[in-house]
Amino acid sequence: MSGNRPATSMDVARAAGVSQATVSYVLNDRPGSRISEETRSRVRDAAERLGYVPHAGARTLRTGSSGVVLVAVPDIPQGPLATGLLEELDKELGGRGYTVVQYGARRTKGVAAAKAWAELRPTAVVADASRLTRAGIEVLRAAGVKAIIGMGHAPMDDVPSLLTDHEGVGALAVRHLVERGRDPVVAVVPREEGLREMGLARLRGARSAGVPVTAVDLAFDEAEAAAFVAGLKGGEGVFAYNDEYAMLLLAALHDAGLRVPGDVAVIGCDDLPLARLTRPRLSTVRPDLSAAPARMATLIDRLVRGTACGDVDVWTLQLIERDST
Amino acid sequence: MSGNRPATSMDVARAAGVSQATVSYVLNDRPGSRISEETRSRVRDAAERLGYVPHAGARTLRTGSSGVVLVAVPDIPQGPLATGLLEELDKELGGRGYTVVQYGARRTKGVAAAKAWAELRPTAVVADASRLTRAGIEVLRAAGVKAIIGMGHAPMDDVPSLLTDHEGVGALAVRHLVERGRDPVVAVVPREEGLREMGLARLRGARSAGVPVTAVDLAFDEAEAAAFVAGLKGGEGVFAYNDEYAMLLLAALHDAGLRVPGDVAVIGCDDLPLARLTRPRLSTVRPDLSAAPARMATLIDRLVRGTACGDVDVWTLQLIERDST
DNA sequence: ATCCAGTGCTTATACGTATAACCACCCCCC
DNA sequence: GGGGGGTGGTTATACGTATAAGCACTGGAT
Numbered sequence: 268m269s270g271n272r273p274a275t276s277m278d279v280a281r282a283a284g285v286s287q288a289t290v291s292y293v294l295n296d297r298p299g300s301r302i303s304e305e306t307r308s309r310v311r312d313a314a315e316r317l318g319y320v321p322h323a324g325a326r327t328l329r330t331g332s333s334g335v336v337l338v339a340v341p342d343i344p345q346g347p348l349a350t351g352l353l354e355e356l357d358k359e360l361g362g363r364g365y366t367v368v369q370y371g372a373r374r375t376k377g378v379a380a381a382k383a384w385a386e387l388r389p390t391a392v393v394a395d396a397s398r399l400t401r402a403g404i405e406v407l408r409a410a411g412v413k414a415i416i417g418m419g420h421a422p423m424d425d426v427p428s429l430l431t432d433h434e435g436v437g438a439l440a441v442r443h444l445v446e447r448g449r450d451p452v453v454a455v456v457p458r459e460e461g462l463r464e465m466g467l468a469r470l471r472g473a474r475s476a477g478v479p480v481t482a483v484d485l486a487f488d489e490a491e492a493a494a495f496v497a498g499l500k501g502g503e504g505v506f507a508y509n510d511e512y513a514m515l516l517l518a519a520l521h522d523a524g525l526r527v528p529g530d531v532a533v534i535g536c537d538d539l540p541l542a543r544l545t546r547p548r549l550s551t552v553r554p555d556l557s558a559a560p561a562r563m564a565t566l567i568d569r570l571v572r573g574t575a576c577g578d579v580d581v582w583t584l585q586l587i588e589r590d591s592t
Numbered sequence: 593m594s595g596n597r598p599a600t601s602m603d604v605a606r607a608a609g610v611s612q613a614t615v616s617y618v619l620n621d622r623p624g625s626r627i628s629e630e631t632r633s634r635v636r637d638a639a640e641r642l643g644y645v646p647h648a649g650a651r652t653l654r655t656g657s658s659g660v661v662l663v664a665v666p667d668i669p670q671g672p673l674a675t676g677l678l679e680e681l682d683k684e685l686g687g688r689g690y691t692v693v694q695y696g697a698r699r700t701k702g703v704a705a706a707k708a709w710a711e712l713r714p715t716a717v718v719a720d721a722s723r724l725t726r727a728g729i730e731v732l733r734a735a736g737v738k739a740i741i742g743m744g745h746a747p748m749d750d751v752p753s754l755l756t757d758h759e760g761v762g763a764l765a766v767r768h769l770v771e772r773g774r775d776p777v778v779a780v781v782p783r784e785e786g787l788r789e790m791g792l793a794r795l796r797g798a799r800s801a802g803v804p805v806t807a808v809d810l811a812f813d814e815a816e817a818a819a820f821v822a823g824l825k826g827g828e829g830v831f832a833y834n835d836e837y838a839m840l841l842l843a844a845l846h847d848a849g850l851r852v853p854g855d856v857a858v859i860g861c862d863d864l865p866l867a868r869l870t871r872p873r874l875s876t877v878r879p880d881l882s883a884a885p886a887r888m889a890t891l892i893d894r895l896v897r898g899t900a901c902g903d904v905d906v907w908t909l910q911l912i913e914r915d916s917t
Numbered sequence: 918a919t920c921c922a923g924t925g926c927t928t929a930t931a932c933g934t935a936t937a938a939c940c941a942c943c944c945c946c947c
Numbered sequence: 948g949g950g951g952g953g954t955g956g957t958t959a960t961a962c963g964t965a966t967a968a969g970c971a972c973t974g975g976a977t
Contacts, residue, residue: 272656273713273735275933286957291935301955318734323711324649324658325933328962331597333649340694342679344672354667357696366711369665369694371682386648386691388598409643410598489868511866518869541836541866543814544843600963611927616965626925650963653932 274317283313336365337389343461355560377403385410391567414570437472440506440534449504458486492519501530510535510542532592547590555583599642608638661690662714668786680885702728710735716892739895762797765831774829783811817844826855835860835867857917872915880908
């Protein structure tokens with residue numbers, strides 16, 4: 268049973284006493300094929316008995332389309348938001364008959380990454396926008412990829428994208444701090460590779476709110492946070508880039524004996540589950556992703572069927588006011 | 593350029609003025625093939641010019657082996673530990689010529705999941721042990737999967753596994769609490785689906801340490817945590833299942849006005865980056881995964897080549913003592 | 918001159934599937 | 948008794964690749 272090679276549709280055909288074509292017609296129950304109910308069940312029985320599983324590669328070769336949606340996940344450690352988004356997207360696309368596959372993409376990008384993806388002849392590709400270059404997109408198109416969707420902060424002119432509204436996050440956070448009467452407003456920009464660009468985008472948004480905003484570069488490091496906090500005079504409102512940085516600052520402020528929000532107000536972004544547990548409770552900007560998976564799935568499906576072109580979505584932002592501001 | 597069908601090795605052959613076989617020999621540079629250097633470069637040029645990318649499905653069909661390592665990730669939200677493990681594993685296997693692909697596996701398990709995976713004809717499968725059943729394993733074997741590796745807490749008798757030493761975590765945590773003179777020792781068992789079994793395993797380990805341990809069921813919920821904390825008398829040592837639960841308890845203890853570690857000691861598990869930011873700093877049990885990816889990759893490679901059989905790894909545990917115990 | 922060994926390719930085939938095209942049969946109706 | 952139209956299949960082929968087997972030629976050695 269286990270030393271043998273996998274059963275093929277030909278094996279099933281022999282076992283059921285029919286031709287291989289009949290097996291194919293039955294198992295895919297192609298509409299318009301004229302096979303008697305009796306033969307159908309004989310074929311299905313044989314397939315079950317032999318443990319037949321179709322060969323995706325062969326099918327792809329024959330039909331010219333794999334039904335695979337390749338998701339190239341970013342290198343940045345994934346939070347619960349991204350994980351949840353992918354899970355929902357998987358469910359949506361699975362329900363429409365696609366096979367969702369995540370591809371680790373070890374640091375490659377551009378044409379090199381695109382070539383690796385193209386080998387699988389995916390029907391669609393969802394990729395971190397920072398991995399996509401124009402030349403890479405050409406490679407994918409040439410390999411027959413029907414739908415290409417970018418995720419990230421920079422709008423790609425060539426492919427529809429799910430954009431994170433980083434500017435909006437910054438603007439919303441700063442407006443809130445101003446409303447609460449905070450005067451020097453400070454925006455933290457993370458120094459880490461991959462986060463820095465987004466930090467700068469959020470800073471731009473912060474500055475668009477109409478008040479002067481001081482930018483401060485910060486690595487995710489307790490000593491640096493302590494040094495930053497030591498320079499505060501009191502009264503500041505700090506937009507901490509995200510909840511993780513906000514938690515870093517809350518700890519540093521606690522160590523320095525500063526009161527939140529009495530001396531300094533802090534606001535994060537993401538509404539992480541763990542960030543609800545800080546004391547004081549952390550105010551934050553929550554990106555609402557709940558509508559994204561279904562819309563992405565619909566868009567992919569339309570692009571594959573060729574009935575629609577690009578469409579850019581933007582997340583909805585919501586301010587969650589707790590105790591830290 | 594973009595309305596065309598993808599270039600095949602036959603197209604490359606025509607462009608280079610050679611046969612398709614020659615193209616295959618050159619691009620895979622098969623040792624022992626006698627092709628002149630001049631022809632080789634002509635072929636490579638043509639391939640580059642046409643943007644040729646091999647068709648993985650066709651190759652799989654021909655060779656009978658895909659080189660794909662399918663990783664079926666668990667449904668439980670992934671922490672940085674698991675993410676890091678996968679990333680390293682990806683790198684290791686990528687370096688050995690495998691293609692690592694993550695498969696979302698929307699809640700399916702057993703035979704249904706195995707059939708879905710088998711369609712891709714992976715060379716190896718790394719799966720959450722809770723998704724693997726004996727029948728499922730048979731399906732994979734029958735589909736030609738050479739290496740099957742389980743991850744999780746229950747040792748599978750049939751496949752080698754990377755085991756989390758949940759018992760060890762419990763035992764180590766409780767021994768530490770006892771050393772610090774804590775008298776009633778309490779172990780938290782999470783109520784969430786998927787976490788509960790592991791919680792029970794950690795509880796067994798906790799009880800193997802030789803002192804009486806009270807178990808308490810807890811959902812990840814602030815109100816429940818507050819109710820639990822309200823029942824404490826003081827002096828307790830609490831093993832909180834993991835860092836997230838520990839943070840939940842720290843918040844509840846803070847709200848109740850109890851001092852940590854003065855009144856109650858708390859220890860977690862995982863050494864999450866965010867958990868280093870609590871005040872007091874959280875003591876924890878850190879699973880050391882650094883050796884796992886390389887060992888898993890080696891094991892997979894050996895199983896594929898048929899030069900080795902099973903081998904069970906266990907993570908190394910380390911106690912990190914900070915301020916909460 | 919003939920044979921042998923090597924070099925540099927080409928020809929032919931099989932992998933597993935989906936589907937267009939064809940075929941045999943039966944029944945009914947003029 | 949012959950044509951027409953449904954019913955229930957079968958035969959043949961192509962998808963793109965890897966590789967075994969063969970073939971033409973060249974340059975010695977016998």
